[in-house]
Amino acid sequence: MEETIGVTETAPIPKQRGEQLLDSAVRYAEERHWDVFPGTWLEADEGRERCSCGTADCPAPGAHAAKPDWATQATGSAVVARRLWSKQPGASILLPTGRTFDALDVPESAGFLALARMERMELTLGPVTCTPDRRMLFFVLPGGAAKVADLVRKLGWSPSAIDLIARGEGDYLAAPPTRIGGHGAVQWARRPTPANRWLPDVEELISPLAYACGREAAAARGR
Template sequence: MDIWTFESVEYVTVAGEAWLASASAYPRSTRALWQERPWAPTVLPCGRAFDVVSMPALFGRRVLDELWTSGPGCGPVASYRGRLLLFAQVGTAERLRPLLGWEEWAPEVPTVLCHGAGDAVTVPPLQRMVDSPDAPGLGPGRWIVAPDRREPWLPDTPVLLRACVRAARRSGRRPAPPPHGANRFLSGEPDC
């Protein structure tokens, strides 16, 4: 299934709303706010119910394609101000960025921002109300894969690392050769 062929916006279900609100220190207040303003973006803390991996839209699309075609699929995904927000398991943010830096394809991976404990992200509105006078325009974000369960499946570090590396390889660029002596332990050659 190609998630990019959908023209309609996916909406957050009641169960998905409960899951998103569980990230807040005050879930009942968050849900009450959404009852009054379901079209308003919301800032939620990371590290409690989810981590978020934010990447440029084009690279994010390649990563999502990898997750769907050669992987297990993805959990909730949002688009906000030109970046894709992939919701991931708690702890992913802390581990993913350093691992991406170790990969030989690291120069081909654009800036990936990993938001975990102590960080917060703006998530798109639960609904889009085009004709409402209280909700002018469509706003800067939308759900690509909306949360639809109380406990959605979330990718972990190895799944996202594989998808990022494969997406970088698919871009058609070649990595820079390793610096002289970088493979000396594997080849048995001296570093001189």
């Protein structure tokens, strides 16, 4: 499966990468019932890769929404997902938050610290992604993002003082194996499995995540 891309230069999407993206998008829709939509992709440009959006300093090259009406493009149909990625095999896989899940987005160092603590506490965890820009995203039940600020305050932290981003309605995230520029691909720290099909409430995860983010913020202030 190859696609010719670019305007001034043609460059085939590697077949294996295109098939991985298509198969993953279809699997997310079919097995997890997640809505998916194709985003931008990476194009070859004089030996380098640039985002299909054409912006030279794109902050998320090859991994952001291609159209402003992306929310209406998202589909939970595996058949439609297969058709969309067959048209553009290199397109990133983007998942809208606020529908079947929300996500708590934290620095990677805080995320691994919190993850170790959650495992010791034997908490039920959902899928968790790691991004090439060293972030971790923990999937929680939809509606959780709206509660985060109040929950963080109740734990004694100022929401603006810690690097914990709540992703809910109107937002999205990049799913594995989407590549972000030349930095690498999004990966699973905890893969979607039948065992974690039921997602945790945000209340279950907020304490270890806020603690880890607060500890990191305090260490940064002390440097």
